[in-house]
Every structure is written in structure tokens, then in C-alpha cells.
Amino acid sequence: MIRIAILASGSGTNAENIMEYFKNNNLINVVQVLSNNKDAKVLERANRLRVSSIIFSKDDFYASEEVLKNLKSNVDYIILAGFLWKIPANIIEAFPNKIINIHPALLPKYGGKGMYGMNVHKAVIENKEKESGITIHYVNENYDEGAIIFQKSIEVSPSDTAEDVAQKIHELEHNYFPKIIEKVILENG
Numbered sequence: 001m002i003r004i005a006i007l008a009s010g011s012g013t014n015a016e017n018i019m020e021y022f023k024n025n026n027l028i029n030v031v032q033v034l035s036n037n038k039d040a041k042v043l044e045r046a047n048r049l050r051v052s053s054i055i056f057s058k059d060d061f062y063a064s065e066e067v068l069k070n071l072k073s074n075v076d077y078i079i080l081a082g083f084l085w086k087i088p089a090n091i092i093e094a095f096p097n098k099i100i101n102i103h104p105a106l107l108p109k110y111g112g113k114g115m116y117g118m119n120v121h122k123a124v125i126e127n128k129e130k131e132s133g134i135t136i137h138y139v140n141e142n143y144d145e146g147a148i149i150f151q152k153s154i155e156v157s158p159s160d161t162a163e164d165v166a167q168k169i170h171e172l173e174h175n176y177f178p179k180i181i182e183k184v185i186l187e188n189g
Helices: 013-022 041-048 058-063 066-074 089-094 117-126 162-188
Strands: 002-008 028-035 052-055 077-080 099-103 131-138 148-155
Touching: 002 013, 002 066, 002 162, 013 028, 013 041, 013 162, 028 041, 028 066, 028 162, 041 052, 058 066, 066 089, 077 162, 099 162, 117 131, 117 162, 131 162, 148 162
Parallel strands: 002 028, 002 077, 028 052, 077 099
Antiparallel strands: 099 131, 131 148
């Protein structure tokens, strides 16, 4: 059994979608949800789906090895689903090519620190882009610069608002993220 941990900071709709997708899978299982936000809705979603959840502090994540020790003991892959902190080098080194993130734009455009959620969609609209999309990528030591695994685009029409783009992107995320995670795990073990 391949064990997945999901790191999330907020609402957790992508995390919930991933938990649901793997709920009855015999090969891959979501075993933990970890959050840096004690008020994150993702924790309620994990509880409802009977997935263990852990809340951690900045010190647990960066200064001590608490989060790393837990991950090394319990999981094979780490999935970022709306997780806003940069992953420390010790976790990246412990899980080479086993940390996967989704970004709501076609990287390298609109990536980097502060570029998440509506910030990305607003920038896409402000720059009058004709397309946007999702990028699923491995995590390295820099925000949104890891090797790209998969991209899928959507058309942005001149009448679209940032909210319209967000809705289109959300549909792509829900449709592709769990399937691409599964494909990567099955190909790499």
C-alpha cells in the first residue's frame, strides 16, 4: 500500500477530492492530512472522511524535525493541496520526486511567492491572457519551479472575471489532480 499525506492550509476542496478518489483504492491510500492552520476547513473534511489529521506550528515544520519524523514514519508521498508554506530542504531531501503540488496557472507564468488562488486569477485577467490552466509539478527548494508533470489549459474569454477563471481552474483541478497523482505513483512506485 502506498501511503499519501496531504498538506493543506485552507478550505481543502482539492484535498477532499483526493481523499474521495483514493477512498476505496487497494494500492494507494490517503493516511494523513497535515495543516499549518488550526481553523482550516480541510481538517473538518478529513475528519468526516475518517482520515487522521495533524496540526503543526511553524517551529514544528522548520526548526524542529517533528513534521519530518512523522512523514518519514507514516507516508510514501506528500501532496500539496493549497498549502502556502515553502517546503524545507530536509523534507525535500527525504522525499525526492515524491512531493507533488498543483498550481492554478500554466507555469512558469504566475508562479512564485504570493502567487496562489485569486491572486493568480486576478493577474491572468489584468494581463488579458487568452488562456490559463493548471500545472501539476514536483516540489523543489523554490516556489513553483519543480519539474512539470502535467499541464492542462482553459480558454479565458475577454468577458471572464477572475471568479470565472477560478471556477474553470477548479474544475480542471478536481478532474485531473487525483488522476495524475495516481499515474505518477503507479509509474514510480
